[in-house]
Amino acid sequence: MNIKRRSFLKGLSSLACYSAAATTPVWINKSAQALTSFGADDDRILVILQHGGGLDGLNTVIPRTDDVYYDEQTRPTIQVPKGTEINLDGLNGLHPRLTGLADWYQKGNMAVVQNVGYMNPNQSHFTSTDIFEYAQNPRESLEKRGWVARYYDNACEGMDPGVFDIVAAGKKTIPDAINGSLMLNPPTIGRPSDYAFQYSDDETFRRRAMQQLNTLENVSSEIDFMQRSYNTTNVSTQDVRRADSLSTLVPENMYPNNDFGRGLKLVSKIIRSGFNTKVFYVTQTGYDTHANQVTPGSDNAAGRHPQLMGQFNSAVDGFLQEMEQSGNLDRVVLMTFSEFGRRVRENSSNGTDHGAANCMFVFGGQVQGGVYGGQPDLEDLHRGNQKFKIDFRSVYAQVIENWLGSQAAPVLGDDVYQNIIMNEIDQVQFLPKVEPARVNRWNMY
């Protein structure tokens, strides 16, 4: 197997912590050695940003020439007042708080995909989030592997996984999308400063005993799982300490002081440290705005959604600036998703109830900016909700094929690929096509 020199050196630095022990096959099997062996030199990275709760896409990307949006029956209290939106392409405007992101749009580094959803929209947070995280109906498949886990297992089959290949930042639980891989257990990092083992005494002796206890053989599958989890954690704490020692390149307060801000800030540091992580996952929660979405009379300047928009703008803008300043912008794609959009008409609590079709954002140095997926049709609704035109899996396929350089059909399903994705993928060309030669080289492994 061909391990690129750069990856090999990285692997060495983490290997140093394990020296003698690393030569034991048993240890390697249980500890998922920190060798990352993705082939390409430019080491492309995907950052997934989940908007948790159901992002109100309609107030985020506003159809500024659509009379239905401004009609007094639609959103009398919570609409983004005409003229306050930031014009993107004439037809669409951004929420006034998204000033930084609007700049990235002007530079051509931001794509919006509209009307994204799936057939038979589900309005339960729980189920619809599952649908986005597994990209298959969980009930149709007992296999509990998220779509990113399936991509990883497919692309990296036969290679040694790296402990840091997939990372969840600002999270306390493993997101389903990256969970269930047969090859690795991704670290989930909350506060970096807390991400270390503490020993009030006898550290050497305790660590030694723990290493022995966690490499015992002939154990039940549950114990084996615990052992691997401990070993992964052990290696990743050292990696995080190294990454977190970097300072931010933008003012630190661009990253909000919550799990989302801390997570994205850490993602930036890990990338800038030179780690070879392939996929990151962060979440911004709070979008389930049934009530008090917008404070009445505030012209959409106050309320839960505007506040979240402010944080979304600031954090992602800060992140992209740091990528640009550190020369990493062309390696990075940041993609957002949410479990559903929200109902077109507001409810009686200055909010909106669960909807269906929504928009997704894609940022990155190589992104072909613009608005994709057409305009929302606010008159042809289904039970008051927007209908979808683009299946979300087409967006995933675009990223898997033209960014990660891997095959989408094995990950998302052959029939889905043939019957749905093939028909739509041309409408979501927000990334330059990857030449077949490159795809072959990466799949050589």
Next chain:
Amino acid sequence: MKYFKPYEGPWTKSETAHLLRRAGFGGLPDEIDTVEQLSVDNAISYVLDYPEKDEAYEVHFATLRRYGYLQGVLLPDELKDVQAWWLYRMRHATHPLQEQLTLFWHDHFVSDWQTVYDEIPERVNNGNDGSVINQQCSRGTLGEDPERREKMTVRLLQEQNHLFREQGFKGFRDLLLNVTRNPAMLIYLDNHLNTARAPQENYARELMELFSMGEGNYTEDDVREIARALTGETINKRCLSDWPYSYRHNRGTHDREDKTVFGVTFNHTRDIGMDTEVVIDLIMHQISHSGISPAHDRLPATAVYMSWKFINWFVHEEIPITHPAVEELAELFYENQPNGYRYDVRELLRILFTSEFFFAPEYRYTMVKHPVDFVVTMLRTLELDEYSYHDGAALMMREMGMSLFSPPNVAGWNHGKSWINSGSILARFNYADYVSSSRFMNRRYCETLLDNGVFADENDHDTMINYYTTRLLQDNISNEEYRILNDFLRRILSGRDIYYRKIRGLVYLIMTMPKYQLK
């Protein structure tokens, strides 16, 4: 009956330890022995037949050390306090199953701190001209005072917590009705805003999806119609007393038209709150034929879904709803009426704990301890008290992923292997380190063990290993595990405090062992 026929296998410490682990937080050696002397039925009765309230315990509870060296009455008035309050109860409960079951209901009927705090409505009063205005009541208004709002939130959540504790082992039908009318829940899922003019579906949906039938067993029309039937079920918002947020049915906002749920049309507007009761009863009896499992063709979806949840909590987290044991238990849950009503929770648990299925070897020590198990097992089996429930257990449990009174979303916590990720491992292991520190396992604790002859001296390794593994794990360890622990003890030869370092280190290593993460 295959799975739930009464257990007739060996009855040894292994079985009683398993029972006390799952139906509690682990048993002390004496208790495991005592229960072993009982018959299977009496053993289950020992854990299960507890009273609604334990008066002796209430009095004992009145003092709680907040910072470890301060004694005084605890007035819970913020989230950390009420978490500490509950953890303390769990540590000291005479009947730990009651707390384990309260936690089950809290995870099932979710109401979370932040949402309730945000959504407590302003108190309103009627002006002289009949208009509804927001004003200062003579007895105080909630207003923008965050401290008062915090205290109100604590009170609402504690009230709900007591509902689960005191009614959680009785009939599920009445529990579901009382939860529907519980003020914290009315606020959390917005039913207090659900009116005929502007219906709000939030509670109606979760009532079926998460609280009773499970998704896929009803239609969107059912959600909308149930929302209409539940209009008017709200909280008292007037300035009538110092505790305004009690349940109230508001006839003025109740939808007076016919409602059709599961194809049944009804309208009991004239009978206050009766529409709600009809909805609950329809939910109890509705057979959905949804195809989710064969059981769904024969039995009410609620019976299947709830039985599945109990099995996931007490037997194994990964048993799917399609497992035939779920169907068997669901039939018992629905049909058996030993006390005159269906859906008898205590009797369901009696059947479950007494069964072959519960004692099956393939399920022993295979569940993952949730953070409460992780912390409270140690406290109870080592007979320790948390140095500071607020800044110790409650805080670290948040890092482990379980913030009491604050589940991640309305579906509650994810169990099983989901509890284990690098962040939560660090939280667990660092809590174990905190436990193994001189502040927690302090000199007095350590010396008492020597003084009482529990350990002969600082080299009594055999006894030390046996003492701590028996209590924390309530099971034997392998020869290799024994050798590793013994090795550790033998290495501590130089420096000060050798004896203390040995037993503290031992507790750390056992709490961080793979096996301790399981139950």
